[in-house]
Amino acid sequence: MDTVIVLFNRDLRLHDHPALAAACERARTVVPLFVLDPAVPTGRRTSFLLDSLTDLRAGLREKGADLFVRHGDTVAETVRLARQVAAGAVFTSADVSSLARRREQRLAAERIGLRLFPGVTVVPPGQLRPAGGDHYRIFTPYWRAWTQTERRALAPVPAQITVPDDLEPGKIPHAARWGAIPGGETHARERMRTWIGAHLDDYSDRHDDLAGDRTSKLSPYLRFGCLSPLELAGHGNEPFIRQLCWRDFHHQVAFAFPEIARADYRPRGHRWRDDSDATQAWAAGQTGVPIVDAGMRQLLAEGWMHNRARMITASYLVKHLRVDWRAGAAHFFELLLDGEVANNSGNWQWIAGTGNDTRPNRTFNPIRQAKRFDPGGAYVRRYIPELADVPAALIHEPWRADRPIPGYPPPFSL
Known part of the structure; x- marks a missing residue:
């Protein structure tokens, strides 16, 4: 294959990125792409996102590549770039939200060779199914199945990435920092190493200590994919890994019930107060x-x-x-x-x-x-x-x- 676009979404890293690794293995040139789409709500996470994009761009440039940033509708911008570089396929990480799945469906309808890869969770959301059901509704049986599931190997970090010549990289905007945690894979990996060395062993005993503040604070990095949840699971002990399993559990529920943000999963007739x-x-x-x-x-x-x-x-x-x-x-x-x-x-x-x-x-x-x-x-x-x-x-x-x-x-x- 001559050229593949790797569309980044919630996977802003180089380590254990299956879509990126596969593209570098199979294509002569690779176009790492992120689209700043106004339809995707970022709340006050904008500065964290932009930190993460800046860090990802720096990492890609060390590999001889770049992060190509576009603004607008994700599907339209991806298709436009695919035509510009004559891409034979678009590789991206599969996600679970209704917005993400509509985006995947729209890309697939464009017939540009969309391929979905794992990476957002430890175990892909649809992989584990109970007998007679489409997903697990209770955590404990899911935990048992999850712990017994064979996991994929970590994807290697590409040694070198070749991108097309004379392609405008696009600008990453600046936003004032908000919040106490900086974004990006570099900060994520540093915090992972520091926290594991200092606090993992006593996580079970101390993670509920409110004043002690010994939780990992790695969840923002997992949310933006600055860390691989699969890699992190390989470093943890059971109490900590159980939290990663809860994350996977909610993702497989959302995959099966896309209305999770709007509708009761199990309606119980609550009469809420409008106050x-x-x-x-x-x-x-x-x-x-x-x-x-x-x-x-x-x-x-x-x-x-x-x-x-x-x-x-x-x-x-x-x-x-x-x-x-x-x-x-x-x-x-x-x-x-x-x-x-x-x-x-x-x-x-x-x-x-x-x-x-x-x-x-x-x-x-x-x-x-x-x-x-x-x-x-x-x-x-x-x-x-x-x-x-x-x-x-x-x-x-x-x-x-x-x-x-x-x-x-x-x-x-x-």
Whole structure:
């Protein structure tokens, strides 16, 4: 084959990139392409995305190639470039969202030799199927099947990549940095090595410590494909790998149920409250419940939230304030650096009792959770300066103090 376009989407890396490796093996020239498509929602992740594209371009240039950036509709721009370079095929990583699958269908209809490759998950979403079903609906049986599945070999990093002559690379725009985590494969691999060396061994015991902040913070890099989930799974221990399996689980659910961001996976007749005041107080970290407000303020400040805090804050919105999970999922999706459809919507539906939780009435009591996972109140004090001087005995229940806390609201009442 003379020329192949490699269309990057959620796979912004050189290590273990099956589509790129296959293109370099089979074609004389390869055109690495990314399309900045206004139809693809990036929320506040734009600067992280642009960091990642800049880093990918630098990596490709070290291999003698470049990242060709175009702006517009992904399919139209890919087809236009394919005709320009007389590409014989387009190679890309398969994805699960309804938007991604419509894009794949449109590309396939153009008859330009579309080929889909794995790489977004450890195990491809449609590979594991229970007897008599199209996908796993409960995690534990999926975990058993997932751990017993033979995995593909890691794809090699191409030593050299040849691109067509005189092809305009296109500009990567600049955006002001937002959030606490820089994008790109270089940062991803550095953080992976550092975190594994320092914290993997005690992950099981310490990952729920809110103030300790010992989670890997690798999920934004997985969301943009700056790290291969398959490679990461090869470094982990069972408690950590189980989290990667949860990620795969939600992806195979989303693959089977593309409406996961909009419709209840398991409708249970919930009657949600339409309360903009409650939703706004929750989003701003002004509910008067310190552990909830600390989590929401961390999200606003960093584009990130500790996983335990995500569960506490989500449960408070849907189980205490009885607000529709879709409102919370939309807020998280807008702000989280790791915000993506399968995990975000899958986790929100799990919390709401409309998803894959076998205990749909599960509720996280925010005070008990706070006292267990932030016993000294250090996490709360970090994000709520109004409570900096509140005694430890009152830090999670400041309404028990003799007088109101200046600048901090009383608990939000229904």
